[in-house]
Amino acid sequence: MKADVVVVGGGAVGLIAAKTLAENGLETILVEEHEEIGKPEHCAGLFSIINFRRLGIPFSERYIENKVRGAVFYSPRGRRIELDAGRTVAIVTSRSSLDCFLAEEFERRGGSIILNDKVIEICFSGNHTEVKTRKGIVVKAKKVVNAEGVASFLLRKTLKKTTERRMWIPIIQLWVRDHSLDPEYVYLYFEEYLPEFFAYFIPVNDEVGKLGVASRTKLKTKLDKFIKERFPDVQVMRSVSHAVYTGRPLKPDLDSTFIPIGDVAGHVKASTGGGVIMGGLIAKNICEMIALEIMGESESTGYRRRNVESLLRELDRIAIAMKFLRSLPTKTIDKLFKIIDESSLVSEFSQKADMDFQFTSFIKILTKPQNISKLLLASITGSLETSLLKVAP
Numbered sequence: 001m002k003a004d005v006v007v008v009g010g011g012a013v014g015l016i017a018a019k020t021l022a023e024n025g026l027e028t029i030l031v032e033e034h035e036e037i038g039k040p041e042h043c044a045g046l047f048s049i050i051n052f053r054r055l056g057i058p059f060s061e062r063y064i065e066n067k068v069r070g071a072v073f074y075s076p077r078g079r080r081i082e083l084d085a086g087r088t089v090a091i092v093t094s095r096s097s098l099d100c101f102l103a104e105e106f107e108r109r110g111g112s113i114i115l116n117d118k119v120i121e122i123c124f125s126g127n128h129t130e131v132k133t134r135k136g137i138v139v140k141a142k143k144v145v146n147a148e149g150v151a152s153f154l155l156r157k158t159l160k161k162t163t164e165r166r167m168w169i170p171i172i173q174l175w176v177r178d179h180s181l182d183p184e185y186v187y188l189y190f191e192e193y194l195p196e197f198f199a200y201f202i203p204v205n206d207e208v209g210k211l212g213v214a215s216r217t218k219l220k221t222k223l224d225k226f227i228k229e230r231f232p233d234v235q236v237m238r239s240v241s242h243a244v245y246t247g248r249p250l251k252p253d254l255d256s257t258f259i260p261i262g263d264v265a266g267h268v269k270a271s272t273g274g275g276v277i278m279g280g281l282i283a284k285n286i287c288e289m290i291a292l293e294i295m296g297e298s299e300s301t302g303y304r305r306r307n308v309e310s311l312l313r314e315l316d317r318i319a320i321a322m323k324f325l326r327s328l329p330t331k332t333i334d335k336l337f338k339i340i341d342e343s344s345l346v347s348e349f350s351q352k353a354d355m356d357f358q359f360t361s362f363i364k365i366l367t368k369p370q371n372i373s374k375l376l377l378a379s380i381t382g383s384l385e386t387s388l389l390k391v392a393p
């Protein structure tokens with residue numbers, strides 16, 4: 001078989017890449033090892049509306065399950081902060097339905113999908129690359145886009161590198177019913193016994209929701225503890241085990257014939273493990289760049305290259321900031337919650353913080369002179385209160 005580009009992996013980022021390539025007139029073949037697109041579903045499917053729109057995916061009731069307007073954060077010692085944007089800011093989707101929707105969009109533009117077969121080898125020869133599958137299919141292509149996800153088998157074999165393995169954290173996500181929370185918010189729990197990653201609850205409606213707990217150690221025990229303490233009355237409907245990435249992104253060589261994208265390349269926000277929007281935006285830019293190159297317009301790729309660099313820089317900064325925040329003791333995290341809560345910055349965060357460009361938007365808010373003084377005042381008041389309590393009889 002022949003194609004302009006082969007995409008390995010039919011997860012969200014692989015499908016966004018494939019759809020972009022087909023949209024730009026390239027003959028594209030996507031190979032997915034599972035029998036069906038979208039299964040198994042290992043995602044909470046929460047996306048900010050503003051950045052989801054930038055992916056160019058039409059909004060559809062076929063995959064949107066719920067719409068949310070804010071988030072509620074619980075500190076390790078029980079402080080509660082509510083961010084309310086006052087309007088719908090994010091969608092909760094069924095990832096399985098979204099992936100099927102993307103696959104249809106890809107096929108409608110002339111793309112082909114090979115299911116139930118696994119890419120096992122990439123051979124480079126002269127001006128083309130051969131992609132070999134387990135069932136013996138060989139595709140000659142000009143470029144290979146590797147979106148194999150956490151597996152990293154081809155990345156290791158072909159480029160002899162991977163993401164930071166110790167920064168992948170095992171996670172269990174449950175679909176539960178009979179919660180009693182407001183479905184217009186998502187809920188994040190920073191528990192003392194879960195120092196590596198917050199636990200979350202993302203409502204699908206006023207009955208059902210997705211609950212996730214991640215930990216490198218004793219995951220099942222910690223999940224049970226979390227449910228017992230926070231959601232004692234829910235009924236578990238189904239569950240999935242996977243891993244979320246919390247490390248720094250790989251910087252792919254954009255001129256190579258084999259380009260890793262999505263989770264396999266760590267194109268994920270280290271704060272939340274979310275990789276569909278940022279990974280998808282990087283993939284979209286890379287694939288538009290590939291299309292220009294194959295059409296002989298390499299000199300027009302500068303804008304996309306700069307976009308990729310800037311997205312990777314944002315992910316890198318989030319990863320570095322998270323490494324620092326995760327190293328802080330519980331007491332300090334709790335203090336930070338208190339300072340933010342009492343600095344009257346909550347409404348500004350609600351309105352202006354960007355769920356994806358977290359580093360840039362947070363720094364923009366935190367470095368405004370009037371906000372620096374609010375934060376200083378809140379921290380001084382907090383310290384004074386603590387000192388007074390200490391000396392009080």
Ligand SMILES: Cc1cc2nc3c(=O)[nH]c(=O)nc-3n(C[C@H](O)[C@H](O)[C@H](O)COP(=O)(O)OP(=O)(O)OC[C@H]3O[C@@H](n4cnc5c(N)ncnc54)[C@H](O)[C@@H]3O)c2cc1C
Pocket residue numbers: 008009010011012013014015031032033034042043044045046047117118119120147148149150151153154171172173212242243244261262263264268273274275276277279
């Ligand atoms: C519990 C959980 C909750 C999450 N919630 C969110 C969220 O709310 N928002 C968000 O943005 N992100 C979320 N994420 C992250 C998100 O799911 C990933 O970033 C996203 O799925 C990455 O897409 P991908 O295409 O790179 O990889 P994947 O979706 O993992 O897809 C990789 C695909 O490649 C296939 N494959 C692997 N090797 C081969 C091969 N050799 N040949 C053929 N096929 C192959 C696999 O079968 C798989 O289908 C969550 C992750 C987890 C685990």
